[in-house]
Amino acid sequence: MKKILAIHTGGTISMSLNDQGGVVQNEQNPLDNNEGLGLTGIEVETDELLNLPSPHMTPSAMLKIKNRIQQAAAAGIDGVVVTHGTDTLEETAYFLDLTLPNTIPVVVTGAMRSSNEIGADGVFNFKSAVEVAAADAAQNKGVLVVFNTGIYSARYVTKTHTTSVDTFKDPIYGTLGTVDHDQVIFAQQLIGSEYTEIDHVVEGVYLVKAYAGMTGELFDAINAAKPRGVVIEAMGAGNLPAVTLPAVQRLLDQQVPVVLVSRCFSGYAQPIYAYPGGGIELQSMGIVFCEQLNGPKARMKLIVGLSCGKSGRTLAEYMANALS
Numbered sequence: 001m002k003k004i005l006a007i008h009t010g011g012t013i014s015m016s017l018n019d020q021g022g023v024v025q026n027e028q029n030p031l032d033n034n035e036g037l038g039l040t041g042i043e044v045e046t047d048e049l050l051n052l053p054s055p056h057m058t059p060s061a062m063l064k065i066k067n068r069i070q071q072a073a074a075a076g077i078d079g080v081v082v083t084h085g086t087d088t089l090e091e092t093a094y095f096l097d098l099t100l101p102n103t104i105p106v107v108v109t110g111a112m113r114s115s116n117e118i119g120a121d122g123v124f125n126f127k128s129a130v131e132v133a134a135a136d137a138a139q140n141k142g143v144l145v146v147f148n149t150g151i152y153s154a155r156y157v158t159k160t161h162t163t164s165v166d167t168f169k170d171p172i173y174g175t176l177g178t179v180d181h182d183q184v185i186f187a188q189q190l191i192g193s194e195y196t197e198i199d200h201v202v203e204g205v206y207l208v209k210a211y212a213g214m215t216g217e218l219f220d221a222i223n224a225a226k227p228r229g230v231v232i233e234a235m236g237a238g239n240l241p242a243v244t245l246p247a248v249q250r251l252l253d254q255q256v257p258v259v260l261v262s263r264c265f266s267g268y269a270q271p272i273y274a275y276p277g278g279g280i281e282l283q284s285m286g287i288v289f290c291e292q293l294n295g296p297k298a299r300m301k302l303i304v305g306l307s308c309g310k311s312g313r314t315l316a317e318y319m320a321n322a323l324s
């Protein structure tokens with residue numbers, strides 16, 4: 001018998017549609033009763049740790065989830081499922097991936113339709129996630145996201161659609177595997193994993209998206225707030241309007257780490273272009289290219305790196321290497 005801990009944190013998976021047509025939090029989580037799920041050889045324990053719509057999720061709440069998982073792992077649990085709202089699911093999943101030592105399977109899931117809507121996907125996703133968490137093949141794969149039969153790496157998975165049940169995708173590498181009709185099948189191995197121990201999380205790490213016609217004002221406003229770090233979702237392969245550069249330089253002059261990713265849905269940020277504001281100039285200024293992560297995930301990584309005390313060159317290397 002495998003023992004799986006289900007840590008519920010809120011989100012649509014634990015919500016219902018009310019008479020006015022709005023989706024609201026439930027007093028009682030519909031997933032608390034696991035009878036009828038048809039799980040064989042798996043015992044599920046439940047912890048209602050949080051009840052947050054995921055736009056209310058914070059890095060300190062993520063730390064609380066991480067600590068609860070480590071406590072359960074130390075007490076001998078075989079695997080953990082975290083249920084979570086989908087809006088920020090990818091951030092929590094990647095935070096856990098970076099801060100947990102990868103000793104037991106940890107699987108994050110959620111739902112796009114609330115528990116009493118027609119075609120509700122929560123119970124199916126939950127059952128699938130429990131099956132993956134209990135599977136021997138899920139060992140050493142880092143934190144996983146299971147959604148709509150897909151198994152994804154927390155490092156790359158992202159929410160791609162506002163309402164579709166097939167919303168979670170890995171735009172670069174696709175799925176790691178599938179789970180369907182009680183069968184858990186992995187088709188790819190995880191290449192390396194990162195683990196950084198932290199006991200607190202820093203605040204003041206900002207994320208800014210570049211746009212056509214952007215000027216330096218947003219960067220100066222962030223600078224005035226005394227930031228700990230800034231992630232820029234730059235254009236294309238990693239370029240910015242040249243007029244923003246003096247303001248970005250003012251951040252760098254204050255020793256604020258500035259990390260660059262691409263605002264593109266897929267691909268890598270790389271210093272390719274040599275025109276003013278092009279990636280080559282940005283890199284020579286000291287902006288760190290974080291090749292493979294999207295903006296919200298790069299921000300999570302920067303928070304984790306700063307929270308464990310990295311700075312200067314060590315922090316830059318940590319951010320530049322997707323698998324350091």
Ligand SMILES: NC(=O)C[C@H](N)C(=O)O
Nearest residue numbers: 011012053054085086087
């Ligand atoms: N499908 C969902 O869970 C979306 C919801 N707004 C949340 O993230 O809490």
